[in-house]
Amino acid sequence: MKQQTAGIHHITAFVRNAQETVDFYSGVLGLRLVKKTINFDAPEVYHLYFGNEGGSPGTIITFFPWVNSRKGRIGAGQVGVTTYIIPVGSLDFWKERLNKLGLSYTAATRFNEQYIQLADPDGLLLEIVEREAGPRSGWTFGGIPVDKAVKGFGGAILYSAAPEKTSNVLEQVMGLEKVGEDGGYARFQATGDLGNLIDVNLTAMPFGVGGAGTVHHIAWRAKDDEDHANWRKAVEESGLQPTPIIDRQYFNAIYFREEGGILFEIATDPPGFARDEPADTMGEKLMLPEWFEANRTQIIAGLPPIQVRVLEADQS
Numbered sequence: 001m002k003q004q005t006a007g008i009h010h011i012t013a014f015v016r017n018a019q020e021t022v023d024f025y026s027g028v029l030g031l032r033l034v035k036k037t038i039n040f041d042a043p044e045v046y047h048l049y050f051g052n053e054g055g056s057p058g059t060i061i062t063f064f065p066w067v068n069s070r071k072g073r074i075g076a077g078q079v080g081v082t083t084y085i086i087p088v089g090s091l092d093f094w095k096e097r098l099n100k101l102g103l104s105y106t107a108a109t110r111f112n113e114q115y116i117q118l119a120d121p122d123g124l125l126l127e128i129v130e131r132e133a134g135p136r137s138g139w140t141f142g143g144i145p146v147d148k149a150v151k152g153f154g155g156a157i158l159y160s161a162a163p164e165k166t167s168n169v170l171e172q173v174m175g176l177e178k179v180g181e182d183g184g185y186a187r188f189q190a191t192g193d194l195g196n197l198i199d200v201n202l203t204a205m206p207f208g209v210g211g212a213g214t215v216h217h218i219a220w221r222a223k224d225d226e227d228h229a230n231w232r233k234a235v236e237e238s239g240l241q242p243t244p245i246i247d248r249q250y251f252n253a254i255y256f257r258e259e260g261g262i263l264f265e266i267a268t269d270p271p272g273f274a275r276d277e278p279a280d281t282m283g284e285k286l287m288l289p290e291w292f293e294a295n296r297t298q299i300i301a302g303l304p305p306i307q308v309r310v311l312e313a314d315q316s
Contacts, residue, residue, distance in 0.1 A: 003175050003230060006190055007153075012061075014122075030139070033308050035283055040289060045064055047064060049273065052138070053137060057195075072211025076204065079159070079262070081125045094116060101311065111180060137149040163186070163200050165260050173234065217265050235256055
């Protein structure tokens with residue numbers, strides 16, 4: 001039986017300022033900071049994870065805040081736009097909220113859906129759309145009621161240098177189904193109800209440049225370790241070149257670059273973010289893998305202090 005992913009597991013991007021990132025993703029969008037850790041390959045840099053109350057697969061966006069990072073340029077070989085879904089009937093609330101916070105946005109229509117599109121402080125492109133699919137978030141913050149809260153990812157727009165090849169990987173390797181074309185995009189659907197609708201540009205684009213305001217990789221879901229091993233075999237047999245399985249503490253991962261230039265990861269749903277701290281206090285303490293614990297004091301001294309805080313506009 002052909003492998004089929006349920007959809008997006010997480011998306012990881014580069015930014016510059018850690019506190020600005022917390023203020024936007026927690027303060028503006030109301031996401032929970034579910035894990036505060038470090039880049040295991042560069043411990044002087046945070047790795048911050050934002051999602052729903054439990055950090056469920058399909059809700060997690062993660063960031064490496066590099067203070068001196070160059071500014072990136074969005075283009076082929078990247079996730080161009082990250083899509084969030086909100087409950088049906090809450091789009092006007094989000095328009096009013098962005099207006100109140102002085103944040104600009106534009107309206108767009110694609111596949112008969114109405115989107116509002118905006119950028120984070122580093123220029124990372126996001127969009128918000130109403131959909132019935134997906135469980136509602138149980139997390140509220142900063143005056144965002146639970147019935148209006150972001151549920152998680154709706155999907156993403158992939159910018160490809162070779163759209164036909166990217167589309168082929170989505171269908172033949174990742175197991176998504178093509179469900180339509182509209183306005184220069186092809187849409188593919190995964191089996192899950194979060195992060196399950198992926199749009200691909202149909203015209204090849206110039207390559208982007210990595211840096212602040214760009215996505216580093218998109219990760220797809222594997223059910224468990226056995227499924228993950230099968231994924232690695234399937235990717236390898238497709239002619240692509242997956243890495244060995246890597247332990248990322250909260251999931252296991254393999255990586256490969258598809259032929260349109262986008263870095264794909266496949267990540268396991270378990271063990272999740274509550275493996276090393278209580279679920280009700282996730283994100284409050286800096287969590288380090290055991291091999292860095294001896295250097296905790298030094299690591300903390302080199303990281304800028306951050307806090308999850310309610311924005312001033314939400315305090316009135």
